[in-house]
Amino acid sequence: MSLLVILVFLAIAVLGMPLAFALGTSAVAGLIASDVDFNLLPTRMMNAVNAFPLMSIPFFILAGELMLKAGMMERIIDLANAVVGRVRGGLAHVTMLAGLGLSTVSGAAVADASALGSTLIPSLRKVYGVGFSSAVVAAAANLGPIIPPSGAMIVYAFMAGPTVSVGGMFMAGVIPGLILVTLMMAACSIIAVKRNYPLTGDSFSLARILHELKRSIIIFLMPVVVIGGIVGGAFTATEGSAIAVVYALAVGFFVTRRLKLSDLPRAAVHTAVVSAVVGAMIAFASVVTYMLTLDLLPQKLSTLIQSLTSSPIVYMLLVAAVLFVVGMFLESNAAYIMLVPLLHPIALKYGIDPLLFGFLFVFNLVIGMLTPPVGVVLFVLCGLTGLKLGELTKHVWPFIAIMYGLLFVCMFFSPLVTWFPRLLGY
Amino acid sequence: MSIQLSLAPVNGTGWRRHYAIALGALDVAAAWTIVVLMTVMVAVVSAQVFMRYALNSSIGWADELSRLMFVWSIFLAIPLGIKLGVHIGIEMFTARLPAALQDLLGRAVALVAAALMALVCYEAAVITWDQWDEQMASMNASAALFILALAVGGAHSALHLLWVVLTGKPQADEEIARELD
Numbered sequence: 195m196s197l198l199v200i201l202v203f204l205a206i207a208v209l210g211m212p213l214a215f216a217l218g219t220s221a222v223a224g225l226i227a228s229d230v231d232f233n234l235l236p237t238r239m240m241n242a243v244n245a246f247p248l249m250s251i252p253f254f255i256l257a258g259e260l261m262l263k264a265g266m267m268e269r270i271i272d273l274a275n276a277v278v279g280r281v282r283g284g285l286a287h288v289t290m291l292a293g294l295g296l297s298t299v300s301g302a303a304v305a306d307a308s309a310l311g312s313t314l315i316p317s318l319r320k321v322y323g324v325g326f327s328s329a330v331v332a333a334a335a336n337l338g339p340i341i342p343p344s345g346a347m348i349v350y351a352f353m354a355g356p357t358v359s360v361g362g363m364f365m366a367g368v369i370p371g372l373i374l375v376t377l378m379m380a381a382c383s384i385i386a387v388k389r390n391y392p393l394t395g396d397s398f399s400l401a402r403i404l405h406e407l408k409r410s411i412i413i414f415l416m417p418v419v420v421i422g423g424i425v426g427g428a429f430t431a432t433e434g435s436a437i438a439v440v441y442a443l444a445v446g447f448f449v450t451r452r453l454k455l456s457d458l459p460r461a462a463v464h465t466a467v468v469s470a471v472v473g474a475m476i477a478f479a480s481v482v483t484y485m486l487t488l489d490l491l492p493q494k495l496s497t498l499i500q501s502l503t504s505s506p507i508v509y510m511l512l513v514a515a516v517l518f519v520v521g522m523f524l525e526s527n528a529a530y531i532m533l534v535p536l537l538h539p540i541a542l543k544y545g546i547d548p549l550l551f552g553f554l555f556v557f558n559l560v561i562g563m564l565t566p567p568v569g570v571v572l573f574v575l576c577g578l579t580g581l582k583l584g585e586l587t588k589h590v591w592p593f594i595a596i597m598y599g600l601l602f603v604c605m606f607f608s609p610l611v612t613w614f615p616r617l618l619g620y
Numbered sequence: 621m622s623i624q625l626s627l628a629p630v631n632g633t634g635w636r637r638h639y640a641i642a643l644g645a646l647d648v649a650a651a652w653t654i655v656v657l658m659t660v661m662v663a664v665v666s667a668q669v670f671m672r673y674a675l676n677s678s679i680g681w682a683d684e685l686s687r688l689m690f691v692w693s694i695f696l697a698i699p700l701g702i703k704l705g706v707h708i709g710i711e712m713f714t715a716r717l718p719a720a721l722q723d724l725l726g727r728a729v730a731l732v733a734a735a736l737m738a739l740v741c742y743e744a745a746v747i748t749w750d751q752w753d754e755q756m757a758s759m760n761a762s763a764a765l766f767i768l769a770l771a772v773g774g775a776h777s778a779l780h781l782l783w784v785v786l787t788g789k790p791q792a793d794e795e796i797a798r799e800l801d
Contacts, residue, residue, distance in 0.1 A: 206732065209725055210714040212707035214698075215733035222736060236744035236770045240691060244766060246683060249661065249690045256658070429669050436665035459625055462658040463651045463700070470697035471707055477694075525708040567712055 196489040199224040199482060213528045214474035217482050224485035235481055242480035243473050246432055247352055247360065252469040253435030254343045257416075257442045258300030259461045264446030264453045266413045267313050270295035273406040278379075279395025283386025285321055286330045288395075289314050290379050293334025295410075297341035297371070298417040299438070301348070303563050307335035307574040315579060321394055326385070328575040329589035332564055333378050335571055336597070339526075339560050341371040342421050343438070346556045348431065349472065349527055353534035357548045360431040361424045362620030366553040366611050370604055377596045385592070412449050416441050425618050472527050479531045486536075496540045506544040510551070510605050513537055514558055521562015525570060529559050549620065553611045554604060561597045564590055625651050636787070643783060643791060646776055647703060650696045657693040661686050681758040688756075691766055695773030702780040705790040727785050734781035741774030 203220035207213055218235075225232060274291035278284055289310060296306050311331045318327035339346035342364030351360045385391075396402070416438060424434040446453025486492065503509060516537075520529050534555065541551040563571045566587050576583055604610050624647055630640045668682040701707050714722055744767050751764040783791050 206729065207710050208713050209729055210709050210711055211729040211733060212702075212709040214707055215736055216709075218736045218740070219732055222739065232739060233743050233747055236740055236747060236767055236774075239740070240744075240767050240770055243694050244687050244691050246687055249665070249686060252658070252690075252693070253662065253665075256662075428673075433665055433669045436662050437669060439662045440666045459652070459655045462655045463625070463697070466654045466658060466693045466697035467701050467704065467706060470694050470701050473694035474698050474701070474707065523710065523712075528708055568710075 195224055195227050196486050196491040198227050199485050203482070213525070214471070214478050217475065217478035217532075221478060221481035221485060224482070228485070228488065230485075230488075234484070238481045238484055239477035242477050245352065247348070247430070248473070248476070250343075250348050250360065250432040250435035251345055251472060252465045253432065253439050254301050254345060254348070255305070255468055256461060256465040257435065257438035258302070258305060259465060260439065260442035260446055260453060260457075261299045261413070261416070262309050263457050263461065264442060265450045266299065266410075266445070267292070267296070267309055269406070269410040269413060269450075271313065273403075273410045275395055276399070276402045276406040280393065280398050281383070282393060283382045283391055284393065284395045285314075285318050286326075286382035286386065287379050289318065289330045289334045290375055290382065293331075293337045294341065294371075294375050295413070297337040298421075299343075299413065299442075300338055301343040301345040303335045303338040303560065303571050304574055306338040307332060307571045308578070310335055311575055311578040319579070322391060324579050324581055325585055325589040326389075328579050328581055328586050329593060330382065332571045332575050332586070332590055333593035335574075336560055336564060336593075337371060337375060339556060340367045340374065342367060342417070343435070344556070345472075346526060346530065346560065347552070349476075349530045350534055350552050350556050352476075353530055354538045354548065354552060357538070357542060358552050359620060361618075362549050362615045363552050363556070364421060364431075365425060365615035365618055365620060366549045367556075369610055369614050370553065370557070370600060373610070374597065374600055377600065378593055381592050381596055412445055416445075472531075475528055475531045482532075483535050492536055492539060495536060496543060499540055500543065506541075506546045507605070509541065509544050510546065510554060513541075513551075514554070514601070514605070517555065517558040517562065518565075521559050522565050523568050524562075525568065526559040526563060529562075530555075547608060547612050549615055550604075550608045550611050554601065557597070557601050557604070561594060561601065564594050564597070624648060639783065639786075640791065643703075643779060646779070647700060650700060650776060654693050654696050654700075657689040657696075661689045661693070664689075684756055684758045688766060692769040695769040696776070698773050699776035699780045702777055702784075703790055704792045723788050727788055730781045730784035734778045734785060737774045737778040737781060739774075741771050741778060744768070744770035744774060 199220045202223040203216050206219055207216040221235065225234060270292050271288060274288040274295065278287035278291060281287060292314065293306060293310055296309060300306055315327050315331060318330065344364060344367060347363035347367065348360055351358045351363050419441065420434045420438045423429050423437065424431050429437065499509065538551065542548060563569055566572060566583055572583060572586055575581065576586060624644065627644055627648055630637055630644060632640060664682050664686045668679050671677050671679055714725055717725065748764040748768045748771055752762050754763040756763045780791065
């Protein structure tokens, strides 16, 4: 029966049916084949979505959107410009730091790519040309799901169950995220020197940095309050995300005064639609997972893999290889929803730290958003600039290489990922 | 992503016009319901934190009410996602097919998805009917209100998918094309 469910899913997904409905149709095929009542379909769908932790997905999306409408992007860019604007490749560094700043209030690479691209590419392309500019923005946007808060990590933690906490996943991304932005800025410097890009930006001034820091402190207080509250145990991830929305509303209405009451309905519906895309997949996938569990597929898969290797490192490399291929063809949320329930329990049997495995899983699929043919972040940049996918890929590969390099370093030197969350009690 | 929050003028004649008007009205109703649901969700969850720390108290029904709002907002937004064509699918294989075959395949796939959502709607409606007398744990309301969201969202989704079957494209495509004309 499992084989039938998987084959039906693959066949109709390849024919272009949206993945959520392809999962639902394959689940119905499984229900028919195993003679289970159809009323299982809505019951399991509702139970899957009726989860308090999942509510943090729309709340963090809404908070990010409101902060953007409140004009936070300009303040972050001004601060980054004051700090690193006057060095070789300065605008690229500004983009990286702006990506880092944006990622502390938004948890999605696609939204970050759109926000960074529309704001920074007009200036970047004048100095670096459209190819390198788009690649820098794409790489900076990919920090979104690595630095907390992260929509990808929320979905992962939800699908993995009680062995992984959202707060723990958030903290697992902090050190690798900071290393990644440092490495990518170093790469920008090397490329800028090699290509002899001109110096841009105003000269360095401590007074200007302090002024910009004062203007943008209100933005960086948000992750301090929200993520600090979650990590400190003051509130749950969902409560923290709701507070993030209230904070964004307060900043937009009373500090920057850029947010209008008329912006709110559109932002709310947009948030709900984006969340519903993930929600529909989670709902239908729960029925598929149930069908596969009836057939003991997770246990069979676990026995098969454990008979092939007893090494946790080999298992992690095997999963990395699978995710490398999956990331090229499948949108990352779909991959979490379909693969985490199968692969995470096996990692636990190998004795792999659940936070390490979770972070590597997320990081792998985040890199997949930069790899063709299905690299959603690349699509956003191509749409914004009119650049061909092949041309953008030529410029983005150094950043992909850095990300894969860091992924393997984290795999073999796990404290990079686990030290910080363990320090905080996760 | 263009989201309709007010009734737009509808072109065309016959069944297509009536269908478009009905779907447009449903979409606007769903969108404004979502606005209310999201507002209540944010207010209730953040009020719960405020009550806990400022008043050393808690709202007993906060968790259940916010989950109910969340389930409804997801299942009301799924059909809007169909209208906007944002549900994720693998298009790299079908994009290489001739246009006529792509169109035929798109309609066939939408028909299967419409049947799926109609099934979800029917089964959810039956369960709602059967469980209507069951009470929620913390509120004086029927527990079947949770599953009713699937019946409503399923029906609305099936209607949008049926539009794709009949016209060959999501409704939002036509609106965008009209704006460009």
